[in-house]
Amino acid sequence: MAKIVVDVMLKPEILDPQGQAVGAALPRLGFTFAQSVRQGKRFEIEVEGDPTPAQLAEISKAAETLLANPVIETFVVRVEK
């Protein structure tokens, strides 16, 4: 069993009010390190055995079609050991 992770983030130029709200909450709690915060989504997809290049290509296609909206988001597909 392998785990494939798809990370989806809003493009840098797209306003992220959720990330901003988290960024504003951190210093109120005494965490003063953050210059900025952006929030994204993570999908974990389990497949049988080691994923083949064809499977990874298929997952990229699925990410482009459904998991992310390429108009406003970018995504990265990686295999987690």
Added chain:
Amino acid sequence: MKVGVVTFPGSLDDQDAARAVRFAGATPVSLWHRDSDLHGVDAVILPGGFSYGDYLRCGAISRFAPVMTSIIEQAKSGLPVLGICNGFQILCESHLLPGALTRNQGLHFLCGPQKIRIENTTSAWTSNFVQNREIVIPLKNGEGSFQCDDSTLAQLESEGRVIARYMGENPNGSRNLIAGITNARGNVVGIMPHPEHAIDSLTGPSTDGLAFFTSVLNSLVGK
């Protein structure tokens, strides 16, 4: 004249949309998300609500419903389609309209009367308006901030495809105060505030919204 109103699981405003169609003098036809048959309707409305619970992204899952496959195909050959609020989000996810709707700046769910200006009176859904008429209809959404890249924005503006713009302060962070847009052909329109809630002074802030629904009847008669 038959106007289809789609019901997805989680649609809220399908009954009000059907009522608006009746007020305009047409016959509403209920369309079910799992039925790809459009039952010979002359136009389609995608109503507001939280289809499929807004899971993943607003409209992202609805866009793949069987009814949408037929609507996307027929919209490309000229079927008038109006997406209101969640319906606008679905049209963007379907790539029938450019851009996307994201979380309101300020994060609050908005609900109240909103003044907008109708700037395009050539689309199938706005032909009964006078250019630059200011109207008041309800705005109620959590993810209504219209976003697109600079070149898309320039194209929408230069081609006169901004249907309506918010008046006064920007309520949700939409680029260029955009409240609604149309495709190049003018048959597909998406609007974030709700004309179907403003057709009867008993139940809405105005009757300004009715002209969206009478417009489409006129554009169909004119064919």
